[in-house]
């Protein structure tokens with residue numbers, strides 16, 4: 001499998017490239033806005049070639065599949081270009097920064113029939129398979145509530161995450177993970193949303209807490225932001241017990257989850273899976289493209305409910321009378 005990367009992103013360097021190597025793939029080219037920067041990136045990361053411009057990368061005959069780790073506001077345009085060129089796409093999360101764009105991209109994915117994945121890799125991870133098994137066995141009874149957080153300190157000057165025009169903000173960047181977890185595990189329909197946010201940068205949410213209500217008495221409590229140290233966690237609360245997950249989204253070798261069943265001793269399980277956390281997803285995508293597996297977790301199946309939920313939280317935060325802060329205020333960190 002020969003991949004091409006659009007843009008010289010940090011996440012491609014830290015997570016995607018090691019996973020492609022672990023999954024037996026090759027990154028044959030990177031496309032950048034500036035050839036010099038892309039060439040340096042290629043040389044530093046063992047990528048075969050650099051090309052100038054994103055269209056040149058998509059049209060490169062040596063590229064079989066495209067990875068898109070661009071700022072959020074650019075995902076729709078370049079995902080649509082790649083899908084129309086018939087190249088399977090792994091686009092970074094969130095698939096798009098708005099509900100309207102998500103609808104447009106998914107319409108093109110359906111129309112072209114070209115496979116598209118949103119780069120939430122945790123649904124492919126062995127940990128999620130084990131947790132789904134426990135839930136299906138009724139280990140915690142009926143799942144009623146998910147409490148989940150994703151925080152880190154954003155200290156990268158000029159980061160697109162601090163800009164509205166790039167569809168930045170904590171909800172888009174990291175709050176999307178707890179929301180996707182709820183979409184993965186809840187069975188009901190989205191019924192209500194509440195949220196409050198602290199604003200920073202040029203008016204993006206730098207910290208947000210909120211909840212989503214689903215039919216069947218299921219609820220997500222989400223907390224996300226750029227203002228405190230690394231925190232990725234989830235508790236699944238049921239009518240007969242709980243599951244606590246140290247890192248539901250990018251589990252490493254030290255991560256685990258613990259099952260608390262009413263009247264029984266707690267049991268801990270290692271998260272398992274291969275490192276880095278992207279590996280299982282990349283391995284699957286490569287097998288699908290080679291015709292060896294049926295596709296799972298395609299964007300056309302899963303991305304719209306998550307985009308609707310993010311939109312509901314965004315609107316709820318905007319309505320909130322106590323939310324705010326100074327949109328023109330200094331960027332934190």
Ligand SMILES: NC(=O)c1ccc[n+]([C@@H]2O[C@H](COP(=O)([O-])OP(=O)(O)OC[C@H]3O[C@@H](n4cnc5c(N)ncnc54)[C@H](OP(=O)(O)O)[C@@H]3O)[C@@H](O)[C@H]2O)c1
Pocket residue numbers: 006007008009010011012015031032033034037038068069070071072074092093094119120121160173
């Ligand atoms: N799945 C995950 O675990 C995970 C983790 C982190 C980030 N992400 C996602 O990955 C994406 C990239 O995040 P990142 O932090 O890796 O980004 P980054 O390091 O800032 O890189 C983004 C790249 O996009 C290109 N670009 C094009 N127009 C740009 C603009 N106007 N401003 C800035 N860059 C521009 C640049 O490459 P050239 O100029 O060379 O073309 C740049 O290197 C985001 O969607 C983010 O949500 C996902």
